[in-house]
Amino acid sequence: MTMDTAASRSAFTAWLRSRWLPVTVIAVVLVFGLYYPVGMLIAHKIDDRMDYEVPAAELPAGGSRTVAMAAALIDREVNRNGWVANDPFFMPGSMLDNMPNYQLGMIHALGRFAFQLVDQIGRTRGSSQTDRDLQEAAGLLQYSGTKWIFDFSTSLLPTAKSEEQYRKARASLLNYNQRLSTGNAVFERRADNLQATLERIALDIGSASAAIDRRIQDGNATFIDWEADDVFYSVKGQMYAYYLILRELKQDYPNLVRDRELAGTWDQMLASFAAGASLKPLVVWNAKPDAFILPNHLGSTGFYVERSRTQIYEIINILQK
Incomplete structure (x- = not known):
């Protein structure tokens, strides 16, 4: 039995030596063939939890x-x-x-909001x-x-x-x-500071709406638009970041929200941002807006972007009174 095992090992070793090149090639192909797909599965994570909270620390x-x-x-x-x-x-x-x-998309939104912290919220007056x-x-x-x-x-x-x-x-x-x-x-909690901040956010998501419109016009002539998902997920990231920023901004201005009776309108705005950020199509389609079978996910996102923008301006109008 031992001699048979040794003979089998010797035969297998001889076989490997005679075929080292194809065996090496197959091993390399298997390694790299698994490296990218498995690595992509491990790395890929689109975290869009709407209940995400800041760590207490x-x-x-x-x-x-x-x-x-x-x-x-x-x-x-x-x-x-x-x-x-x-x-x-x-x-x-x-x-x-x-x-x-x-x-x-998330970093873009955070960067734009950071400018408002510098120019509006984090200083007493424009000349300070x-x-x-x-x-x-x-x-x-x-x-x-x-x-x-x-x-x-x-x-x-x-x-x-x-x-x-x-x-x-x-x-x-x-x-x-x-x-x-x-x-x-x-950290200024005046109405004019909040109003100016909301105006800049509205302008920024207005730019996102324009990007969606351009992609719809440029991409729906083809059966598969390979750039539609780029725009979709970039806007999704912006909407998600702004949802969380605006959710916390409401908590930072409790007196103003209460005195101007903004709670209901603010929550409606947050719901629109959340709806836009929650879309999770298996494949992002950019079909014609009046297509019979295939959807237009950019159009769906664009609807929530514009709805959110309109509701921001409703809050701005209330703050101006």
Whole structure:
């Protein structure tokens, strides 16, 4: 029995030696054939939980819930879920399409809101000094989300990765919130500050609506529009980030919401943002708006974008009275 086993092993070893090249090729094909698909499945995560809450440790007493949410979203997407928009070609995440656009859409919204923190909410008047932490965070959030260690289109030298810049932005937001909790920073809760912030958000999602319209016009002439999902998930990311920001903003302005009787209108607006951010088609279709069989998911998203925008302006009108 032992001799038979040894003979079998010897025969198998001889067979491998005689066929080492095809065996090696097959092994390499199997490894790489599994590396990308399995890696993509592991990396892919579109986190659109509407009940997402800021970790208690990141919300100091007396701080802003909205600022804490912005910092928490950066932490979640960069450190916990993993930033994939800048993955190089040898990483499985580089083959993903929907998740990168979703993350980029979220960062876009957070970056736009950060500007409002600098210009409106985080200073007493337009002529007062801007907050250093908010200004730094706003600048860092404008950094391209697709930058890896090397960007040969601009330089042969290493450059700052997107994640590094966003982590710095998060640190600045947390530092501002900590100073706010101790009375060493400003968070204006006047109606005109909130109104100006809402106006900028309305303008930004108006741009998203325009992007949807352009994609519908340019892409529905073909049976499969390969760029429709890029626009869809980018807008979905914006809507999701704005939903959470606006949800917390309501908590940061409790007296104003109560005095102007905004609670009902605000909740309706949040419901529209949530509906737009919750769409999860298996395949994103960009058929003609009057198509009989295939849907137009961009049109569906566009409806909720415009509805949300209209409801923001309803709140703005109430604040103006």
